[in-house]
Amino acid sequence: MSDPTAVVTGGTAGIGRATAEGLTSNGYNVIIVGHNRERGERVAGDMRERTVGARVTFVVADLTSLDDVGLLAQRLLQRYPRLDVLVHNFGGMYAERRVTRDGYEATFATNVLTPLRLTLQLLPALRAATTSRVVFVNSDAHKFAKPDLDDLNADRFYRGFDVHARAKLLQLLVARHLGNQLADSGVSVLSVNPGGTWTEQVAAMTPKMMPPMMRLWWPMIRFVQRRRSTEKAAQPAIRAATDPGLAGRTGLWISENNKVGQPSGTARDDQLAARVYERIIHMVDGSSAR
Numbered sequence: 001m002s003d004p005t006a007v008v009t010g011g012t013a014g015i016g017r018a019t020a021e022g023l024t025s026n027g028y029n030v031i032i033v034g035h036n037r038e039r040g041e042r043v044a045g046d047m048r049e050r051t052v053g054a055r056v057t058f059v060v061a062d063l064t065s066l067d068d069v070g071l072l073a074q075r076l077l078q079r080y081p082r083l084d085v086l087v088h089n090f091g092g093m094y095a096e097r098r099v100t101r102d103g104y105e106a107t108f109a110t111n112v113l114t115p116l117r118l119t120l121q122l123l124p125a126l127r128a129a130t131t132s133r134v135v136f137v138n139s140d141a142h143k144f145a146k147p148d149l150d151d152l153n154a155d156r157f158y159r160g161f162d163v164h165a166r167a168k169l170l171q172l173l174v175a176r177h178l179g180n181q182l183a184d185s186g187v188s189v190l191s192v193n194p195g196g197t198w199t200e201q202v203a204a205m206t207p208k209m210m211p212p213m214m215r216l217w218w219p220m221i222r223f224v225q226r227r228r229s230t231e232k233a234a235q236p237a238i239r240a241a242t243d244p245g246l247a248g249r250t251g252l253w254i255s256e257n258n259k260v261g262q263p264s265g266t267a268r269d270d271q272l273a274a275r276v277y278e279r280i281i282h283m284v285d286g287s288s289a290r
Contacts, residue, residue: 003055004129005029005083006241007076009063009118010090012036012043014199015137018234019087019241020056021047026242028085029055033072035062063090064100066284069114073121083125085241087135088115091171093164093201095209097154104283105153107160111167116174117284126187131247135240136175136191140256142168143264144211147272149279160209170276172267177277179250180270188250191263192236195256196225 006023010016011032020030024047034040040058047056061072076083091111092098098106104113119126119134126132145165152170154163172191179189196202202225207215214221236254239246246252246260255261262268 003027003029004085005031005080006085006087007031007033007083007122008087008089009033009115011087012040012058014201014230015194015197015233015237016087016089017043018230019089019137019237021050022231022234022238023085023087023241024051024054024056026238028242029057031057031059031076031080033059033061033063033090035060063114064092064106064110066102066109066114066117069118070121073118076122077125080125082128083122084129084132085135086119086122086126086133087137087237087241088118089137089237091115091137091167093160093205093209095160095204095206097158097163099153103153105158105163107163107167108152108154108170111164112170112174112280113284115171116178116280119178120284123182123187127185129186131186131188133241133246134175134178134187134189135237136171136189137237138172138175138191138193138263139164139168140193140195141165142172142267145169147173147266147276149276159211160205161211161214169264169267170280172263173269173273173276174280176251176267176270177273180273183250186248188246188248188252190240190246190250190252190254192240192254193256193263194233194236195228196221197228197230197233198226199230 006028008020011020012034037060044056044058062068
C-alpha cells in the first residue's frame with residue numbers, strides 16, 4: 001500500500017507548516033497549499049531536505065476565493081485520486097474589515113466558505129481512501145460567539161476578534177453537520193484547538209481588534225502567545241490526522257492539551273448545525289455575494 005497523502009492549507013508558515021512537518025515525519029506525502037509561490041516552493045524544499053525520503057509538494061491557490069478553491073480541488077483530484085487527510089489550517093483574522101472578490105467578508109469566507117467548498121469537491125478522493133479525515137483548525141475563541149446569521153458579512157458591526165470568534169463557531173457547526181452527513185462514508189470530521197502561539201497572524205493582532213475587557217489583559221495575552229511554540233500548537237492537528245485510536249471516529253474535538261474533549265454546547269447543537277449548514281451551502285454553491 002502506498003504512503004498516505006495529506007493536504008494542508010496555509011502550510012507555509014506557523015501552525016500550518018508545523019503540522020505539515022509533523023505529517024511528513026509520520027510518513028505522509030504532504031501537499032501544502034498557499035498563495036505565495038516563491039515562499040511555498042522554498043518551504044517545500046526545506047522540508048524535503050530535513051526529512052530523508054520526504055515527499056512534499058507545494059500548490060499555489062488563493063484560498064480566499066471560492067472559484068480558485070474550486071480550481072484547486074480539480075487540480076488535486078487529477079493528480080491525487082486518493083487523499084487520506086485534509087487539514088483546514090488557513091483562516092484569516094483581520095484588524096480592518098476586508099471583502100473577498102466574491103463579495104464576502106474575508107474572515108467568514110476563509111474560515112467557513114472556502115474550507116467547505118474544498119472539502120465537498122475533494123470528497124471523491126477522500127472516499128477513495130479506506131478511512132480518511134478532515135481536520136478543521138479551530139479556536140477556543142468560538143466560545144465567545146453567538147451564531148448570528150443576520151450579519152454574516154459584518155456590514156453592521158466589525159471588530160476583528162468578534163468576527164473571528166463567530167467564524168470559528170460557524171465553522172464548528174458546519175463541521176458538525178458535515179460529520180453527521182458523512183458518518184457512514186469512511187470520512188471522519190474532526191476539529192482542534194491549537195491554543196495560543198506566536199504566528200504572523202497573531203503578531204498582526206492589535207488591541208483595537210479585541211473586546212474592551214480583553215484589552216485590559218493584552219500584555220498577558222501577548223505573553224502567553226509568545227511562550228508557546230508553533231510545534232506544540234500543531235500537536236492537536238497532527239494527532240487528529242494520524243492517531244490510529246481515532247480512526248473512524250467523527251465529530252471529535254481535540255483541545256490545546258492534545259486531549260479529546262468537547263467544544264461549547266452551542267457548537268454541539270445538531271439542529272442549529274443543520275440550519276447553519278443549509279444557509280451556508282447556498283453561498284458555497286452560488287460562489288458570489290453580489
